[in-house]
Amino acid sequence: MNLIETKPVGDANFYKFSVDFTGDDFILGGKALPLGIITHDILNIPADKLLYIFKAGDKLNDLYNRLNAENYSDELFTSIRKTVEKILDIIEKIKPFSYFNISEEYEHIDLLLGDDKIKEWQRGFSSMPIPNINFVPEGTAMHDHIIVLTEFIKSYIYLCADTFNFYKVAMMYFVNLTENGFRDKVLLAGFTKEFFGKEEVAEWIEELNATEITHNFTLEPGVWMAPVVLENKNGSAMLGRRIHFDRMLNFYVTDMFEGLAAGHYSWQCGICHRFFFMETAHKQLYCSTVNPEYGVPCAYVAKNKLNMPKQKKKDGFGYAIWKKRYDSLRNEKHKTNKNLPSAKYDIDVCDKAIELAKRHYEEAQIDFDYAQNQYEQDMVLRNLINEAKAALGKK
Secondary structure (H helix, E strand, O other): OOOOEOOOOOOOOOOOEEEEEEOOEEEEOOEEEEOOHHHHHHHOOOHHHHHHHHHHHHHHHHHHHHHHHOOOOHHHHHHHHHHHHHHHHHHOOOOOHHHOOHHHHHHHHHHHHOHHHHHHHHHHHHOOOOOOHHHOOOOOHHHHHHHHHHHHHHHHHHHHHHHHHHHHHHHHHHHHHHHHOOOOHHHHHHHHHHHHHOHHHHHHHHHHOOOHHHOOOOOOOOOEEEEEEEEOOOOOEEEEEEEEEOOHHHHHHHHHHHHHHHOOEEEEOOOOOOEEEEOOOOOOOOOOOEOOOOOOEHHHHHHHOOOOOOOOHHHOOOHHHHHHHHHHHHHHHHHHHOOOOOOOOOHHHHHHHHHHHHHHHHHHHHOHHHHHHOHHHHOOHHHHHHHHHHHHOOO
């Protein structure tokens, strides 16, 4: 018997999944992500996509009610399968759902509702006096399979309703947070306590639930947590905690409050009104994505095109890393100019490395995946020098 979990990563499927939390990050689908990013991604789901998700979940809920009320029919089971597949088609390329193991979700569908399995369901129900899921004898393999099937269906109903409802709560919270200008942890904590302590907010959250099956929206998620020993990128052991979730709402609420506690949260851009992620640059005013109206990042728009408060360059994401590397490269160039014994690199190599460092910094302003997963590695001095040499055709 293992007294402590030692698997390298948690499972990452919508039906009863687990996530590993380590420091200010968590691991989902084998990928390390910063706390709070799930909430941020939900805030930035396009409105049309969010509505499609909700409507598909509502249809699935109607089918689930039919499953409980009606006798078996091929049409009903096929409709359930097509609706789940429709939900997957909508969400599979949208964050945060794309972090999950989507291919395994399709395997679950085939296992529970594929053509061969439907024929098996048909044979099983045809042998029953009342061919309804509520009359399947307990203690049989078919009863166990029905439990798995219904829990699988409910996980998608939860996903759709939870996402829609959580979006509303998170949107109201973070819009108010931005309008009040609260940035540090003390102000965040005070504002959060006041916001969720308001009676009208509690009543509004209670009224959010759109379907009977999800009438238990709560900011007190029920989870099961276990200690876990993981390996970091260097292969060294590190301690963490594995949290097991049985619905998306519990994951969303956990991510939101864990992110706030770590100082990771979303901030609404004053120009395009999209939310950007505050992890290290807590004085940032505008998002770094390209504004479709102007064709340049919103920070540049504020600086050059609109009469709005200017954002200092040092307050943008990744600036500290860029400044450190820029200074070190200027120092290397100075040593070469002075023919100092410690000089290592040619002038053109240093100039090219400085150019590349600037390019990487600018890319990190508009590409979140690059900023979180590759930017820091590309800005290592040795890597910049090697990239510069390769670009110049030098060894």
